[in-house]
Amino acid sequence: MMYFPQRLVIEKEVGDSPLVKRILATSPGLPVDWVDRVPENADGENGSFLEIVKFRGRFIKPCPGTRFYNCCGYQILNLGIQCSLGCTYCILQAYFTSPNVRLFANLDDAIQQLTEHLNDSPDHIHRIGTGEFTDSLLLDPLIHLSEHLVPFFAAQPRAILELKTKTAQVDLLEKMDHRGQTIVAWSLNPSEVIAREEAGAATLEERLGAAKRCQGWGYRVAFHFDPLLAYPGWRKGYQEVVERLFSAVDPGGIVWISLGTLRFMPTLKTVIQQRYPNTSILDEEFVPGLDGKLRYFRDLRVEMYAYLNELLLGIHKDLCIYLCMESDDVWREAFGYTPVERGGLSAMLDRRALSSFVPASI
């Protein structure tokens, strides 16, 4: 479902930014409040306001992994917060009190920080994503953010941009000279889960259709089975997803697939119960993990990972499948090896990122 705000609240300081100009051009007639500063918790019924502000902090940060679990060394480029897709399990419900989507419009500052960051460690492989605190493509039809990011990354020999989304809003990507440096990634779940728990997001068919189109435009794609949800019939549900996935996309062009079962900070539980009293995602048994988050009991996690791993590798043996935030024990039991035996998770993914670069001519 395309995001369309009912009102824009724009800080005057970013009035000249290309993103603001673009949204004013793409959405004429949308009411606009010009303000000096948007307060932390601005009003906006049901998150219907789009706040466009100047971000004053660090745009690029390491993914907040913990010392207890294998972290993939991902970095987050934070260009906005909140999301309107309304997934029942969304962690952002506990992070941010305002339901409004907020866009950081001082893109020049972000690009400058990013450039400095990349120059600081030119030998590193940088895997960078924008989909941590919002959906990477949620606002793209309105602000054309990808027109700025994809060309920037195309010129970075050792940095990869991963656009993670649950939308099918990929039209703008078609004509871009991405040089293989942008990966488009979708989070996947069985159709019945999408209908119940990700009701505002694109259907499975739409997501896979978008992935197919992106592959056709030479993009490498990635998939995240995250959150994997246990429900009666989950095996069959995920089997169908895998079958549909491989009937839609060429497995050779999948750069990586991650698996991560549902996990959340305990404070989110009450929020979910209040907002979505009919959801069944809390039915399974949860135990506190080493990082304090509630997770499925380890045996179930292992069972789900092993099942998906076997299913995926059974179709294409050269896939790079990894676990998001899991311990060595769980890796060993589910996959038969630990990341360290393959040089560490970060290195595994770096190799993958480098090895399948698409030539610049595409």
Add this chain to the structure above:
Amino acid sequence: MLDKESYSIQLDEVDWNDTSCLITYGPLPDKLILSIQTVGLIHKPLLQRKSDGLFRIICGSRRLAVCRQLGLSPLSCEVLSISTSPVTSLRTAIYDNIAQRVLNPVEKSLVLTKMAKHLNQPQLVQEFMPLLDLEPSDTLCSRYVQLLPLEAPILDAIAEGTLHERIGFVLSPLERGDRLAFFNFFQELPFSVSVQEELVETVVEIGQRDNFTPRQILDSAEVNDLRRAHKRPARQRAQQIRKQLQARRTPRLTARQERFARETKDLGLPPGVRLIPPPYFEGPKWSLEFTFAGAEELAIRLRSVARLAEQAKFQRIMERE
């Protein structure tokens, strides 16, 4: 200062149905009855004249109730004018009460609920929660406000202190029948407050998952068998029911715990030695607990455990867990 005058009031002039400034809850204290019986009314109640000719009680509702019970009328009372604003009257009632005693949780709920009609949330939280010895927080304020609609037996128990207000908070979103089922269950068996909270969460979650109401679960044959096993001490029954409900909520963890218990039993650890798995069988932190009387005994136990640690069945527990 309040504008008030003394009047002699007949008790049938008091509007007993007007509870707008009533913030007391609970039975009349025996000592108050005795005091009024013995020496009469020492402190004058404060009333407010109403436009219908009756008087609203502002302060002294319990004194007036005792006088009514004892048939003492007329009484000398202080009377506020009609023009005193409702918020001033209510504020007067609250300050008068908190100056004399600690309010019970139901009374705190009455204060916050009634004052919420006159003040905005920040004012309410900032002025009245500290006054009630409560941490000024919006969430806590709304929890207290949600107590009032609870059923009378539950409110009575909270006011008397036989049921903690925290349990009132967790019961408030439930259906009436479910609340009363929990209430009776907690009256019957000795659980600590935190265990009561845990049980409400557990039972509600089982119900959501398996499509039962909490009441059906608490009245189920499995739970009832234990509830009615009166030959066993109440504490033991309480523990067994808790364990049974936990097992129903977390079957995987329970199965793992049972398997671990079986396997460690088979292992034949020496007496005084306990193998403790990591929390929820997750992570590398296994522990061994030794109880021993002296160095020699410790050495024997250590040697015996060292021998066991080399056995395949010991290693299997460690690997599989």
